[in-house]
Amino acid sequence: MVKSTFFEGDGMERTLIGNLRQAIGQKVKVQGFLHVLRDQKKMQFLVLRDTTGMVQVAHYRPANEDLANQISALTPESALTIFGTVVDNPIVKLGGLEIQLESLLVNNLAEAPLPLDPTAETLPSIDYRMDWRYLDLRRRQSLTLFQVETAVEMAMREYWVQNGFIEIQSPKIMGAPSESGAELFEIKYFEGKAYLAQSPQFYKQMAMAAGFDRVFEIGPVFRADPSFTSRHMTEFTGIDMEMSWIDSHDDVMSFQERWLQYIYKRVKETHGEAIQEYFGVDLVVPEVPFPRLTMAEAYAILKDQNYALPPEKKGDIDPGGERLLGQYVKEKYGNDFVFIIDWPIAVRPFYHMRHEDNPGLTKSFDLLGSGLEITTGAQREHRYDILLRQAEEKGLHAEPIQDYLNFFRYGCPPHGGFGLGLARLMMVMLNLPNIREAVYLFRGPNRLTP
């Protein structure tokens, strides 16, 4: 980094705006974006913004005409370094303090006008915001979202590590599809071809065969579904975990609900106020256990509410039905979350274990958050013969998945796990209408830039 050696005050340590209260009376160096400029005849006010807050910087024009002219030439959202003295001033609405400006360094003058104004009250359309995402992300709400997401991931890891989990990183380039049905992105791979992983499913199960007991992974997954909705992406961050020595899928669910409760608890502690301020959401730590509804019960409720399920969808629930169930559970149990359990084999993959006493049903579950599907989980079938038979029943040939099937030939504990969409969890947590807002950069059928 090139430094101006003759610039007054350079070499000082940066003070974050959030810490200025402790620096009253001191000379400080503050760096950030120019939020607004009020350039008056005698007085000039700059509001500077960094990730910790905003502060007013004042300059009395006649005190330094050169500096005054420099200020007048500034444009909103320019990147600035300012030097000045922090003074307590109860009249200032922004934090009751201000900085008396002494000198100013323009690190990067923003062009005017801005294509997207991060300080504006009205929001451009979602697509336009994606075009200018780096300016859109300067909005305080966006910053908060990613601070919350960081806390979410940290809390996840804390809970996993406390419970003996090992983190894995499975490959995203695969020679064969990991699950049938879902659409795969095919890529050129030297002379042949390969696929982008649409799930770490097989690899996290391999860790069970490897004796890892409990594993988790946070990583990208790819789906070549041309879905045009507010909750689908072609690339997203998958949260996956798998645990051994379970008795049934109920062990997985009871782990997940306590894990989620811990996440909410930690996030509320650290970001509850910011979430209230910038999202208008009073974060509620969910009670455990979450309500559980069997598919049969869910159907009965929907029927009772006069919800018309599409006739051809025997054994599944459509998004409208999920939203209604979410409302129902919220009203009846006061919980935003609900497990829908015991799904018919017709709508579940071959590796889901089936109930001994009812082979038409799987030991599986979905988790709905505010009526949005955020998780699918199950106990897996770990017995080779049965797994092979179930694959064949689903019309799958053993050959392409033989590597996977082999995991279960040399000693493999009973196990289960789940996958959760990180961005969907953020939608539920912060009450967001669109998944595009919940991710750093959105990837969809029509969006590959920036």
Place this chain on the structure above:
RNA sequence: GGGGGCGUGGUGUAGCGGUUAACAUGCGGCCCUGUCAAGGCCGAGAUCGCGGGUUCGAACCCCGUCGCUCCCGCCA
């Protein structure tokens, strides 16, 4: 893949058969002894996505097309 909706100054909207196409915000200029989502005045900026049609006349009606968006399917 199927269906619905929407494309009007930079942005967000109003107008929905005859308007100098309106408003907000932003931008530029001037004014204002401390402002604080500042305020006041002035100004620039839109052939109303594109193509065709109906009509004396189209931003407005019709057809096509492109783009975006939402819903369904599929899922996380």
